[in-house]
Amino acid sequence: MTVTSDLARTLTEEAEAEGIATFVAAAVVTDADRILLVRRKPDDFMGGLWEIPSGHVDAGESILDAARRETREETGLTVISVDRYLGHFDYGNSRGTTTRQFNFAVTVAETGPVILTEHDLHQWVNPTGDLQGVTDGVRKVLTSA
Helix, strand or coil, X not given: CCCCHHHHHHHHHHHHHCCCCEEEEEEEEEECCEEEEEEECCCCCCCCCEECXXXXXXXXXXXXXXXXXXXXXXXXXXXXXXXXXXXXXXXXXXXXXXXXXXXXXXXXXXXXXXXXXXXEEEEEECCCCCCCCCCHHHHHHHHHC
């Protein structure tokens, strides 16, 4: 079952009603029982943290389209379906306001090669294993995926 545009619209409307105006869309990419993590470059905001492929939702773009685009831009992988909504979490951004990250389980055409453009490393991890270097929000998403 894929995530519908109606659900995506409802999620963003709810966030806006809560006063949140900055959105990030994230894709949980799996290969068998492992999940793809990418590491933020040391000189980036939150440098050195491991995260799932994600990025800002552009003006006029849906969170589903942003999840597809950001996955391709950051990893070179092509999302062929957005399968499940995995929840969201909020965090303080570099401008001192709140960002909401919407997280989705996705299916990609192929799981490799991973071609990084904005991160310095990637790894495939077991979501029930040792998840050092990820935020509590990402850890919660990974253990529920």
